[in-house]
Amino acid sequence: MATDAFDADASRAARESAIATVDDAASEEWKEAAVAAVKYVCERRSQFTTDAVWFILDRAAIEAPNEPRAMGAVMRHAVSEGWCVVTDQTRKSVRVACHRRPLQVWKSLIAAGCCAPTKDSA
Numbered sequence: 001m002a003t004d005a006f007d008a009d010a011s012r013a014a015r016e017s018a019i020a021t022v023d024d025a026a027s028e029e030w031k032e033a034a035v036a037a038v039k040y041v042c043e044r045r046s047q048f049t050t051d052a053v054w055f056i057l058d059r060a061a062i063e064a065p066n067e068p069r070a071m072g073a074v075m076r077h078a079v080s081e082g083w084c085v086v087t088d089q090t091r092k093s094v095r096v097a098c099h100r101r102p103l104q105v106w107k108s109l110i111a112a113g114c115c116a117p118t119k120d121s122a
Contacts, residue, residue, distance in 0.1 A: 023073035026065040033062045034074040042083040042108040049091050049103040050075065068097075075106070084108050 004010065023031075037056040041048050050071050057064070078084050090102035 018069070019073050019076070022065075022067040022070045025067055026070035026073070030062060030065050031070070031074065033057060033060065034071065035077055038074055038078045039081075039083055039110075042078065042106075042110050044111060046108050046111045046113075047087070047089075047105050048108065049093065049105055051093055051095055051098075051103060054095060078106075083110050 034053065034057060037053045037060075040056060041052045045052065053071065053074075054064075075084075075086075079086070084106045087105045087107050089105040091105055092100045093103050094100075
């Protein structure tokens with residue numbers, strides 16, 4: 001019995017569609033605040049998880065979107081801006097809503113002292 005449940009191309013397309021859907025559903029205000037929070041974290045930490053971003057949004061009383069997976073689109077934006085890259089490491093979340101699930105660790109590319117000096121800065 002053949003199945004279409006295992007197809008890398010279809011899987012990628014489904015991922016892209018889901019990211020676009022949750023991004024479209026999040027408010028512009030939330031997205032702006034989340035992007036600013038990611039940049040803030042990237043400027044201050046050499047490595048982090050999205051727990052740090054959610055912490056900042058929580059402390060600023062920014063209401064979470066109905067679909068928290070919208071953070072995925074925000075992190076893609078941060079990567080496209082050159083602020084961070086994903087690593088192959090994970091850490092368990094401390095957010096109660098996440099039930100200690102593993103989160104990806106991100107590496108900042110803009111934190112002070114995070115990167116090797118360039119020829120011009122040496």
